[in-house]
Amino acid sequence: MLNLVLFGPPGAGKGTQSQNLIDKYHLIHLSTGDILRGEITNNTTLGLEAKKLMDQGFLVPDEVVIAMISNKLDANKGANGFIFDGFPRTISQAEVLDKLLESKSSSISGMIALEVHKEELEQRLLSRGQESGRPDDANVDIIRKRIEEYNSKTAPVANFYKSQGKYASINGIGSIEEIFASINQQIDNY
Numbered sequence: 244m245l246n247l248v249l250f251g252p253p254g255a256g257k258g259t260q261s262q263n264l265i266d267k268y269h270l271i272h273l274s275t276g277d278i279l280r281g282e283i284t285n286n287t288t289l290g291l292e293a294k295k296l297m298d299q300g301f302l303v304p305d306e307v308v309i310a311m312i313s314n315k316l317d318a319n320k321g322a323n324g325f326i327f328d329g330f331p332r333t334i335s336q337a338e339v340l341d342k343l344l345e346s347k348s349s350s351i352s353g354m355i356a357l358e359v360h361k362e363e364l365e366q367r368l369l370s371r372g373q374e375s376g377r378p379d380d381a382n383v384d385i386i387r388k389r390i391e392e393y394n395s396k397t398a399p400v401a402n403f404y405k406s407q408g409k410y411a412s413i414n415g416i417g418s419i420e421e422i423f424a425s426i427n428q429q430i431d432n433y
Contacts, residue, residue, distance in 0.1 A: 244349055245270060245324030245433065248331070250401065251357035252393040253386070254364040254371070255415045256422060260357065261326050263423045268430070271319050274328040278311045279303060289314070309339050316347055324352070332396065337403045352433045354404040355426055357415035364390055 245268055249257050265272055279297075282290030289311050293303045308330065316325070331337040344350050359367075365386050372380030379385050404410040411429040415422060 244322070244352075245430070246327070246344065246349060246352050247324070247430075248327045248351055248354040248404065249357070250354050251359065251415060252364055252398075253389045254367040255357035255359045256367075256419070257328065257357060259419055260355075260423060260426060261328055263419070264326055264426070264430075267427070269323045271315070271322045271325045272328060273312060273315055273325050273330070275308055275312070275330040278315055279308070282311055282314075305336055305339060308336075309343055312340070313343055313347075316343075316349075327351075331400055334400055334403050337400050351404070351407075351409060353409045353411055353429070354401065355429060356401055356410065356412050357422070358412050359415040361390060363416060 247264065247270070249261055249264070251257050261272060264270055279290075279293055283294045284290070289307055293307055293311075296303055296307075312330065319325075327340070331340050341351065365383060368380045368386045369383065371377065372382075379389065401410055411432075413422065413425045413429065
C-alpha cells in the first residue's frame with residue numbers, strides 16, 4: 244500500500260500533483276477539509292460534533308479529525324493507498340497518524356515535499372487569485388502571512404519524517420510534467 248503525505252507551502256502545487264498521483268497510482272485523496280465537510284453534510288456523530296465546535300469558532304480537535312480519517316481508511320480497505328492532504332500539520336498529529344496506521348497494519352510510505360522559494364509562491368498565489376477570485380490568494384500580505392504560518396507551524400513536520408528516513412525534497416519549480424516525473428522517481432524508491 245502506498246501512503247503519501249504531500250507536503251509544501253501554499254502555492255507549491257500540491258493540488259495539481261495530488262490529482263496526477265491519484266490518477267496514476269489509483270490512490271484515495273484524504274483531505275481533512277473534505278472529510279470534515281462530508282461528515283457534517285452526512286450528519287454523522289463526528290460531523291455534528293465538529294460542526295458544533297466550528298460554529299463556536301473552535302478548531303476541530305485532533306482526536307475528532309483522526310477518528311474521521313480512521314473511518315475513511317476503514318471505508319476504503321481495498322485501496323492501493325492514500326494521499327494525506329492537509330494532515331498532519333503538527334508533529335503530534337504525525338505521531339497520532341503513525342499510531343493509527345500501525346493499528347491498521349500500515350504506515351506512511353513517504354513524505355513528498357514540494358520546495359518552492361517564497362517569491363515564486365507569492366506570484367503563483369496572486370495569479371491563482373486572479374483566476375479563481377479567492378480572496379486569500381489576492382492579497383500579498385495575507386499570502387505572506389500564510390507562508391509564514393506554514394514555515395513556523397507546519398514545516399517542522401518534515402523533520403519528523405526525515406528522522407524516519409521517509410522525507411523526500413522535490414524541486415517544485417518547472418513544468419507540471421517535470422515535477423511529476425521527479426515525484427514518480429521518488430515513489431519508485433518506496
